[in-house]
Amino acid sequence: TLVDALAYVSGSSRRHGSILEGTTLTDYSADEIDRKHSISLGIGFAEWLDTKINMLDAPGFLDFLGEATAALYSADSAVVVLNATGGVEVGTERVWEICDRLHLPRLIFVTQMDRERANFERVFDDVKAHLSPKVVPVEIPVGNGADFHGIVNLLTDETQFYKKGTKNGEYDAVPLPDEVKESYAKYHEQLVEAIAATDDALLEKYLGGEELTRAEIVKALKKGVLAGEIVPMLVGSSTLTYGTRALLNDMVELLP
Numbered sequence: 001t002l003v004d005a006l007a008y009v010s011g012s013s014r015r016h017g018s019i020l021e022g023t024t025l026t027d028y029s030a031d032e033i034d035r036k037h038s039i040s041l042g043i044g045f046a047e048w049l050d051t052k053i054n055m056l057d058a059p060g061f062l063d064f065l066g067e068a069t070a071a072l073y074s075a076d077s078a079v080v081v082l083n084a085t086g087g088v089e090v091g092t093e094r095v096w097e098i099c100d101r102l103h104l105p106r107l108i109f110v111t112q113m114d115r116e117r118a119n120f121e122r123v124f125d126d127v128k129a130h131l132s133p134k135v136v137p138v139e140i141p142v143g144n145g146a147d148f149h150g151i152v153n154l155l156t157d158e159t160q161f162y163k164k165g166t167k168n169g170e171y172d173a174v175p176l177p178d179e180v181k182e183s184y185a186k187y188h189e190q191l192v193e194a195i196a197a198t199d200d201a202l203l204e205k206y207l208g209g210e211e212l213t214r215a216e217i218v219k220a221l222k223k224g225v226l227a228g229e230i231v232p233m234l235v236g237s238s239t240l241t242y243g244t245r246a247l248l249n250d251m252v253e254l255l256p
Helices: 002-010 030-035 062-074 090-102 120-130 178-196 200-207 214-226 244-254
Strands: 042-048 051-057 078-083 106-111 135-137 139-142 150-153 159-162 171-174 231-235
Touching (some): 002 051, 120 231, 178 214
Antiparallel strands (some): 042 051, 159 171
Protein backbone atom coordinates (compact mmCIF):
# COMPACT_ATOMS: atom_id res chain seq x y z
CA THR A 1 0.00 0.00 0.00
CA LEU A 2 2.84 2.39 0.82
CA VAL A 3 4.75 1.79 -2.43
CA ASP A 4 1.51 2.26 -4.37
CA ALA A 5 0.79 5.54 -2.52
CA LEU A 6 4.34 6.89 -3.06
CA ALA A 7 4.18 6.10 -6.78
CA TYR A 8 0.74 7.71 -7.08
CA VAL A 9 1.51 10.85 -5.04
CA SER A 10 4.75 11.42 -6.97
CA GLY A 11 2.89 11.12 -10.29
CA SER A 12 4.76 8.07 -11.59
CA SER A 13 1.54 6.00 -11.38
CA ARG A 14 -1.84 7.26 -12.59
CA ARG A 15 -3.94 5.01 -10.37
CA HIS A 16 -4.21 4.92 -6.58
CA GLY A 17 -4.56 1.17 -6.03
CA SER A 18 -6.26 -0.71 -3.21
CA ILE A 19 -5.46 -4.08 -1.62
CA LEU A 20 -9.17 -4.77 -1.06
CA GLU A 21 -9.90 -4.17 -4.74
CA GLY A 22 -6.80 -6.08 -5.87
CA THR A 23 -5.43 -3.08 -7.78
CA THR A 24 -2.16 -2.20 -5.99
CA LEU A 25 0.88 -1.55 -8.15
CA THR A 26 3.09 -4.40 -6.92
CA ASP A 27 0.59 -7.12 -5.91
CA TYR A 28 -0.41 -8.26 -9.37
CA SER A 29 -0.35 -12.09 -9.27
CA ALA A 30 -3.64 -13.98 -8.83
CA ASP A 31 -2.44 -15.43 -5.50
CA GLU A 32 -1.50 -12.00 -4.11
CA ILE A 33 -4.82 -10.47 -5.17
CA ASP A 34 -6.71 -13.41 -3.67
CA ARG A 35 -4.76 -13.46 -0.36
CA LYS A 36 -4.60 -9.64 -0.15
CA HIS A 37 -0.88 -9.48 0.71
CA SER A 38 2.49 -9.59 -1.05
CA ILE A 39 4.13 -12.95 -1.73
CA SER A 40 6.99 -12.04 -4.06
CA LEU A 41 9.21 -9.04 -4.63
CA GLY A 42 7.59 -6.16 -6.52
CA ILE A 43 9.16 -3.17 -8.26
CA GLY A 44 7.94 0.41 -8.45
CA PHE A 45 9.43 3.87 -8.74
CA ALA A 46 8.74 7.44 -7.73
CA GLU A 47 10.18 10.65 -9.17
CA TRP A 48 10.48 13.40 -6.58
CA LEU A 49 12.64 16.55 -6.24
CA ASP A 50 14.44 15.76 -9.53
CA THR A 51 15.34 12.31 -8.20
CA LYS A 52 14.24 8.87 -9.37
CA ILE A 53 13.66 6.52 -6.43
CA ASN A 54 13.61 2.83 -7.36
CA MET A 55 11.49 0.93 -4.83
CA LEU A 56 11.76 -2.79 -4.13
CA ASP A 57 8.53 -3.82 -2.40
CA ALA A 58 9.29 -6.77 -0.11
CA PRO A 59 6.57 -8.93 1.51
CA GLY A 60 6.07 -8.29 5.22
CA PHE A 61 5.22 -11.83 6.31
CA LEU A 62 8.05 -13.86 7.86
CA ASP A 63 7.18 -16.79 5.54
CA PHE A 64 8.59 -14.77 2.63
CA LEU A 65 11.75 -13.49 4.33
CA GLY A 66 13.84 -14.73 1.39
CA GLU A 67 12.23 -12.11 -0.85
CA ALA A 68 12.96 -9.33 1.67
CA THR A 69 16.56 -10.57 2.02
CA ALA A 70 17.06 -10.45 -1.75
CA ALA A 71 15.71 -6.88 -1.83
CA LEU A 72 18.00 -5.74 0.99
CA TYR A 73 21.10 -7.20 -0.70
CA SER A 74 20.21 -5.21 -3.83
CA ALA A 75 19.29 -1.90 -2.14
CA ASP A 76 21.24 1.21 -1.09
CA SER A 77 18.92 1.84 1.87
CA ALA A 78 15.70 0.64 3.49
CA VAL A 79 12.37 2.01 4.67
CA VAL A 80 11.15 -0.29 7.45
CA VAL A 81 7.35 -0.11 7.64
CA LEU A 82 5.59 -0.63 10.97
CA ASN A 83 1.90 -0.89 11.76
CA ALA A 84 0.72 1.78 14.23
CA THR A 85 -1.48 -0.81 15.97
CA GLY A 86 0.99 -3.72 16.03
CA GLY A 87 4.45 -2.16 16.34
CA VAL A 88 7.52 -4.41 16.10
CA GLU A 89 6.78 -7.95 14.92
CA VAL A 90 9.04 -11.01 14.63
CA GLY A 91 9.55 -10.38 10.91
CA THR A 92 10.53 -6.78 11.65
CA GLU A 93 13.34 -7.92 13.96
CA ARG A 94 14.66 -10.38 11.37
CA VAL A 95 14.69 -7.71 8.64
CA TRP A 96 16.36 -5.26 11.04
CA GLU A 97 19.15 -7.79 11.74
CA ILE A 98 19.81 -8.10 8.00
CA CYS A 99 19.91 -4.29 7.65
CA ASP A 100 22.44 -4.20 10.51
CA ARG A 101 24.56 -6.90 8.89
CA LEU A 102 24.58 -5.03 5.56
CA HIS A 103 25.13 -1.62 7.28
CA LEU A 104 22.12 -0.23 5.40
CA PRO A 105 21.01 3.34 6.17
CA ARG A 106 17.31 3.25 6.98
CA LEU A 107 14.16 5.16 7.88
CA ILE A 108 11.14 3.87 9.79
CA PHE A 109 7.65 4.71 8.58
CA VAL A 110 4.79 4.09 11.04
CA THR A 111 1.70 3.67 8.90
CA GLN A 112 -2.02 3.10 9.56
CA MET A 113 -2.11 5.91 12.13
CA ASP A 114 -5.79 6.24 11.20
CA ARG A 115 -6.64 2.74 12.48
CA GLU A 116 -8.45 2.04 15.74
CA ARG A 117 -5.99 1.51 18.65
CA ALA A 118 -3.15 3.22 16.75
CA ASN A 119 -0.67 4.61 19.26
CA PHE A 120 2.51 6.42 18.21
CA GLU A 121 4.15 6.55 21.65
CA ARG A 122 3.63 2.83 22.22
CA VAL A 123 5.20 2.00 18.84
CA PHE A 124 8.15 4.32 19.52
CA ASP A 125 8.80 2.65 22.92
CA ASP A 126 8.52 -0.76 21.24
CA VAL A 127 11.07 0.26 18.58
CA LYS A 128 13.53 1.59 21.18
CA ALA A 129 13.23 -1.62 23.21
CA HIS A 130 13.37 -4.19 20.40
CA LEU A 131 15.10 -2.62 17.39
CA SER A 132 17.51 0.18 18.28
CA PRO A 133 18.11 2.99 20.79
CA LYS A 134 19.29 5.09 17.82
CA VAL A 135 15.74 5.68 16.53
CA VAL A 136 14.47 9.26 16.83
CA PRO A 137 11.17 10.70 15.58
CA VAL A 138 11.45 13.47 12.99
CA GLU A 139 7.66 13.70 12.90
CA ILE A 140 4.89 13.25 15.45
CA PRO A 141 1.18 12.72 14.73
CA VAL A 142 -1.66 15.05 15.58
CA GLY A 143 -4.29 12.65 16.89
CA ASN A 144 -4.42 8.85 16.90
CA GLY A 145 -6.87 6.47 15.21
CA ALA A 146 -9.97 8.10 13.74
CA ASP A 147 -8.74 11.43 15.15
CA PHE A 148 -5.45 11.32 13.20
CA HIS A 149 -5.50 14.37 10.93
CA GLY A 150 -2.00 15.83 10.78
CA ILE A 151 1.71 15.59 11.50
CA VAL A 152 4.26 17.96 13.02
CA ASN A 153 7.64 18.03 11.28
CA LEU A 154 10.28 18.41 14.00
CA LEU A 155 12.90 19.56 11.46
CA THR A 156 10.90 22.42 9.96
CA ASP A 157 8.52 23.05 12.91
CA GLU A 158 5.72 22.91 10.33
CA THR A 159 2.35 21.41 11.29
CA GLN A 160 0.48 19.81 8.41
CA PHE A 161 -3.30 19.33 8.62
CA TYR A 162 -4.46 17.01 5.85
CA LYS A 163 -7.33 17.89 3.58
CA LYS A 164 -10.16 15.38 4.05
CA GLY A 165 -10.52 13.11 1.03
CA THR A 166 -7.13 14.09 -0.42
CA LYS A 167 -5.69 11.56 -2.85
CA ASN A 168 -2.29 13.23 -3.06
CA GLY A 169 -1.39 13.87 0.57
CA GLU A 170 -2.29 17.57 0.28
CA TYR A 171 -2.32 19.59 3.48
CA ASP A 172 -2.63 23.06 5.00
CA ALA A 173 0.30 24.43 7.03
CA VAL A 174 -1.00 25.63 10.40
CA PRO A 175 0.48 26.84 13.73
CA LEU A 176 1.51 24.20 16.29
CA PRO A 177 -1.68 23.00 18.07
CA ASP A 178 -1.81 23.23 21.87
CA GLU A 179 -2.59 19.51 22.14
CA VAL A 180 0.87 18.48 20.87
CA LYS A 181 3.07 21.22 22.37
CA GLU A 182 4.23 19.02 25.24
CA SER A 183 5.13 16.01 23.08
CA TYR A 184 6.68 18.35 20.48
CA ALA A 185 9.04 19.80 23.11
CA LYS A 186 10.04 16.32 24.30
CA TYR A 187 10.68 14.77 20.89
CA HIS A 188 12.27 17.88 19.40
CA GLU A 189 14.85 17.92 22.18
CA GLN A 190 15.59 14.21 21.62
CA LEU A 191 16.08 14.83 17.89
CA VAL A 192 18.38 17.83 18.28
CA GLU A 193 20.44 16.04 20.96
CA ALA A 194 20.85 12.96 18.75
CA ILE A 195 21.90 15.10 15.78
CA ALA A 196 24.30 17.26 17.80
CA ALA A 197 25.96 14.12 19.21
CA THR A 198 27.12 13.13 15.70
CA ASP A 199 29.35 16.22 15.34
CA ASP A 200 31.68 17.71 17.97
CA ALA A 201 31.30 21.28 16.70
CA LEU A 202 27.50 21.03 16.71
CA LEU A 203 27.52 19.44 20.15
CA GLU A 204 29.63 22.27 21.51
CA LYS A 205 27.27 24.80 19.94
CA TYR A 206 24.19 23.00 21.30
CA LEU A 207 25.59 22.66 24.82
CA GLY A 208 26.52 26.34 24.70
CA GLY A 209 22.84 27.16 24.25
CA GLU A 210 23.13 28.26 20.61
CA GLU A 211 20.35 27.50 18.14
CA LEU A 212 21.22 25.02 15.36
CA THR A 213 20.11 26.08 11.86
CA ARG A 214 17.94 23.81 9.71
CA ALA A 215 20.79 23.48 7.17
CA GLU A 216 23.14 22.30 9.93
CA ILE A 217 20.51 19.90 11.28
CA VAL A 218 19.71 18.32 7.89
CA LYS A 219 23.39 17.97 6.95
CA ALA A 220 24.27 16.36 10.29
CA LEU A 221 21.13 14.19 10.20
CA LYS A 222 22.05 12.81 6.76
CA LYS A 223 25.59 12.15 7.95
CA GLY A 224 24.19 10.35 11.02
CA VAL A 225 21.78 8.27 8.90
CA LEU A 226 24.52 7.21 6.47
CA ALA A 227 26.81 6.24 9.36
CA GLY A 228 24.03 4.25 11.05
CA GLU A 229 24.14 6.51 14.12
CA ILE A 230 20.56 7.79 13.66
CA VAL A 231 17.38 6.15 12.36
CA PRO A 232 14.65 8.75 11.66
CA MET A 233 11.06 7.72 12.37
CA LEU A 234 8.15 9.14 10.36
CA VAL A 235 4.38 8.70 10.57
CA GLY A 236 1.37 8.65 8.30
CA SER A 237 -1.32 6.59 6.62
CA SER A 238 -0.55 4.88 3.31
CA THR A 239 -4.24 4.33 2.59
CA LEU A 240 -5.11 8.02 3.07
CA THR A 241 -1.73 9.17 1.60
CA TYR A 242 -1.12 11.25 4.76
CA GLY A 243 2.61 11.75 5.34
CA THR A 244 3.66 10.41 1.93
CA ARG A 245 5.05 13.73 0.65
CA ALA A 246 7.18 14.13 3.79
CA LEU A 247 8.46 10.56 3.39
CA LEU A 248 9.41 11.21 -0.24
CA ASN A 249 11.23 14.40 0.83
CA ASP A 250 13.21 12.53 3.50
CA MET A 251 14.02 9.62 1.19
CA VAL A 252 15.62 12.12 -1.22
CA GLU A 253 17.25 14.35 1.42
CA LEU A 254 18.52 11.75 3.89
CA LEU A 255 19.16 8.46 2.08
CA PRO A 256 22.10 7.77 -0.26
